[in-house]
Amino acid sequence: MPRIYVHPLPVRIWHWINAAGFVAMLVTGFQIRYIGLFNLMSFRTAVVLHNxxxxxxxxxxxxxxVxxxxxDKIRVYHPELSPMKHFRASFRQAxxxxxxxxxxxxxxxHVSVYQKFNSMQSMSYQVIMLLLVPLQFYxxxxxxxxSRFSGMIDVLGGVRVVDTAHVxxxxxxxxxIPMHIYLATLGHTRIAHIKSMLTGYEEVEDEHSVGG
Ligand code: HEM
Known part of the structure; x- marks a missing residue:
């Protein structure tokens, strides 16, 4: 089967650090938020690790x-279709x-070099990476x-508002994360997409994809 290079090294390094980190943030976040329900580690350890x-x-x-x-790989995120067609393609994909x-x-x-994502992936990854992830960090x-950021917190409506957004x-x-992992197992084999996020190469069925 022909292979095309879809995930450059920086994306792969970012992705796996991010994946491990997000899972750790969920575990420590649960421990911080639902004290008593879990006892995986002390509250203090959970806070220090989370920070x-x-x-x-x-x-x-x-x-x-960056x-x-x-x-030019940013082209994988440029919609090639008009907004209406993009939404329709996402719906078809869903x-x-x-x-x-x-x-x-x-x-x-059909995957090609500059269209490694379907419309649904491209839209959801952009909302996640440009809106939800930065908001969560902020x-x-x-x-x-x-106390250091009390001025900013007050402008936003107080600690309760900021905390509710974070939660x-x-x-x-x-x-x-579970949905993303499930979708990641739907390649031509269960591990095809996951392997491609490790090696950078995705196996494609038609030769036309190779040139991108
Ligand atoms: C925990 C286990 C995870 C696995 C097994 C996994 C798997 C994958 C795979 C196979 C891809 C390749 C493209 C695709 O199939 O969609 C991918 C891409 C992606 N994943 Fe994950 N992922 C995980 C966690 C996460 C988390 C926690 C996030 C975000 C918070 C995330 C965000 C993304 C994004 C944004 C892309 C596209 C990357 C790009 O710009 O090229 N993933 N993931």
């Missing part, structure tokens, strides 16, 4: 951002995952030192 890993993830985020901002796939229908998206930093996005990620 440190949080700052590592903020730094790591810039590997992804890579895309300064290379129908495939929710229904067509169980009937053995072919995937409506609210997290404010909550890390509430709501946390709940989103608790749902997103």
């Amino acid at each position: 440190w890993i949080g700052f590592v993830l903020i730094g790591n985020f810039f590997i992804w951002l 890579f895309y901002l300064f290379t 129908m495939f995952y929710g229904y067509g796939i169980f009937k053995g229908e072919p995937n409506p998206h 609210t997290g930093v404010l909550l890390w030192d509430v 709501l996005i946390f709940i989103f990620f608790a749902g997103f």
Whole structure:
């Protein structure tokens, strides 16, 4: 099967540090928020780990951002279709995952160098990476030192508002990660996409994809 190079090294390094970090943030976040329900570690350890890993993830985020901002690979995120067609293609893709796939229908998206994502992936990754992840980092930093950032917290409506936003996005990620892992297993083999995020190469069925 022909292979194409879809995930450059910086994206792969960012992705796996990010994945491990987010899982650790969920575990320590649960421990902090639901004391008593879990007893994996002490409250103090959970807070210290949550803060440190949080700052590592903020730094790591810039590997992804700077890579895309300064290379032409940002084209993988440019919609090639008009907004209406883009939404329709996302809907078609969602129908495939929710229904067509169980009937053995072919995937409506064909991977190529500059179209490694289907419309649904491209839209959801952009909302996640440009909105939800930065908001989570921002609210997290404010909550890390509430007295230092009290001015900003007051402007936003107080600690309760900032904390609620942080917890709501946390709940989103608790749902997103299992869904993302499930979708990542739907390649031509169970591990094909995961392998490609490790090696950089995705195996494609038609030769036309290779040139991109
Ligand atoms: C925990 C285990 C995870 C696994 C097994 C996993 C797997 C994958 C795989 C296989 C891809 C390749 C493209 C695709 O199939 O969509 C991918 C891409 C991506 N993942 Fe994950 N992922 C994980 C965690 C996360 C987390 C926690 C986030 C974000 C908070 C995330 C965000 C992304 C993004 C934004 C991309 C696109 C990267 C790009 O710009 O090229 N992933 N993931």
